[in-house]
Amino acid sequence: MPSLPSLLILTFSPIRSDPRVLKQVELFKGKYRVSTCAYGDAPDGVEEHYPLPSDARGWSSDKLGLITRQYERVYGGMTAVQEARKILPRGQFDIILANDLNTLPLALELQPRLGVHADLHEYAPSEKESDAKWRVFVAPFMRWMCRKYLPLAASVTTVSQGIADEYRNRFGVQVGVVTNAAPFLEAEPTPTAGPLKVIYSGAGQRYRKIELIIDAMKGVDDKVQLDFVVMPNEPDYVDELKRSAVDLPNVRFIDPVPYEELVSLIRNYDVAMCFLPNSTFNLQNALPNKFFEAVQARIGVITGPSPAMVALVESYGLGAVTTDFSVEALRAALNGLTENETAQWKSAANDAAWTLSAESQVALWESAIAEIAAP
Known part of the structure; x- marks a missing residue:
C-alpha cells in the first residue's frame, strides 16, 4: 500500500x-x-x-x-x-x-x-x-x-x-x-430559571475593552448574574478589571479552565456575552470562538452589531443584538433578558448546533x- x-x-x-x-x-x-x-x-x-x-x-x-x-x-x-x-x-x-x-x-x-x-x-x-x-x-x-x-x-x-x-x-x-x-457536542439545552446566568469568556487583552461590560453591569437588575472567565494575557489589565467589579454583587471572576472543559463549563449558564467593540478592522469582522462555544453549549448569545455575528444570530434566532456598542445599549439588553426568551434561544442553538459545528x-x-x- x-x-x-x-x-x-x-x-x-x-x-x-x-x-x-x-x-x-x-x-x-x-x-x-x-x-x-x-x-x-x-x-x-x-x-x-x-x-x-x-x-x-x-x-x-x-x-x-x-x-x-x-x-x-x-x-x-x-x-x-x-x-x-x-x-x-x-x-x-x-x-x-x-x-x-x-x-x-x-x-x-x-x-x-x-x-x-x-x-x-x-x-x-x-x-x-x-x-x-x-x-x-x-x-x-x-x-x-x-x-x-x-x-x-x-x-x-x-x-x-x-x-x-x-x-x-x-x-x-x-x-x-x-x-x-467548536466541535459538535451531543447535548440538550438545560432548563432556564432565575436568576439568569451570563458568562463572558476570552482573552484578557486591553483592546477588547472588557471594562465596557463591567460598566454596563452597573445598573443591571440582580435578576442577572455575570461571570467572567478571562485568560491573564495582560495580567495588569485583568487586575484592573477585577478591581473595577469589586463592588458589584452580581459580577464574579472565576478561574479559567482548559479549553477541552470550556463548553462543559458554559453549559452551566443561560447566555454568553459575545460583545466585541468595533475599534479595529478585525474586531469589526470578528466571528469568535466564544460565539460557537455558546452554540454547542446550547445557550443564547448577546452580541453587538458586528456584521458576521448579527447574520448568524438573525438567521438562527440565537439571541439578542444591541443597537450599538455603547454601555447603555448593552445594559438595556441585559436588563431586557427574560426566562422565556432565553429558553427560546437555547432551543434555537440546539437546532443550529450541527450546522454551526x-x-x-x-x-x-x-x-x-x-x-x-x-x-
Whole structure:
C-alpha cells in the first residue's frame, strides 16, 4: 500500500491551547502523516513534533529593518523563524499547512513537494492597528508579506467573510472561509430559571475593552448574574478589571479552565456575552470562538452589531443584538433578558448546533488539502 502523504502543521502559537490549530490536527491525523511545529508539547496523535523554544518570537524586533524596509532581513531576524529553520527539514514534507501570515514565508522556503495551504486567523495588515507605531512601521511589512507570498500559496482560508473579502480586494487572492466553530457536542439545552446566568469568556487583552461590560453591569437588575472567565494575557489589565467589579454583587471572576472543559463549563449558564467593540478592522469582522462555544453549549448569545455575528444570530434566532456598542445599549439588553426568551434561544442553538459545528465547517480545509495532495 502506498504511504499517506506527509503534512506539516506549522504555527507560532502554543499548539495545545490553540483551538483552531487543534481542529486541524484532529481533522487530518489518520488521513495524513501529520507532523507539527509549534510552541509547547506535541498534540495527541501526531507522528512527529518540532518544538519551538518558548522565548522564540514570532514577530519582528528589527526596528532599523522596518524603518528602512529591508523586509527580507526583518523576516529572517524573527527568532521563531531562526529556530524553526534549525529543526525543520527542507523538501521532506508533501504539504505544509501554514497558520497565520508570519509562518507562510517559512512554509514556502521549506519547499514542500506538493504545496502550501495558508490559514489566516485574522486580517494581518490590521492586527494591531490601534497602535500608531505599529501602523507606521509594521503594517507595511505585513502588506509586503501579503503581496509577495499569498499568491504563492496553493490555497488560502480565513475566519470570516469580511476578512476574506478584504484579502481578495487588496491582494487579488481567492480566500475561503472556515469559521472558528467548536466541535459538535451531543447535548440538550438545560432548563432556564432565575436568576439568569451570563458568562463572558476570552482573552484578557486591553483592546477588547472588557471594562465596557463591567460598566454596563452597573445598573443591571440582580435578576442577572455575570461571570467572567478571562485568560491573564495582560495580567495588569485583568487586575484592573477585577478591581473595577469589586463592588458589584452580581459580577464574579472565576478561574479559567482548559479549553477541552470550556463548553462543559458554559453549559452551566443561560447566555454568553459575545460583545466585541468595533475599534479595529478585525474586531469589526470578528466571528469568535466564544460565539460557537455558546452554540454547542446550547445557550443564547448577546452580541453587538458586528456584521458576521448579527447574520448568524438573525438567521438562527440565537439571541439578542444591541443597537450599538455603547454601555447603555448593552445594559438595556441585559436588563431586557427574560426566562422565556432565553429558553427560546437555547432551543434555537440546539437546532443550529450541527450546522454551526466544527465538523460541518472544516470540510473546506479537508478539500483544500486533498486538492493539493491530488497530484
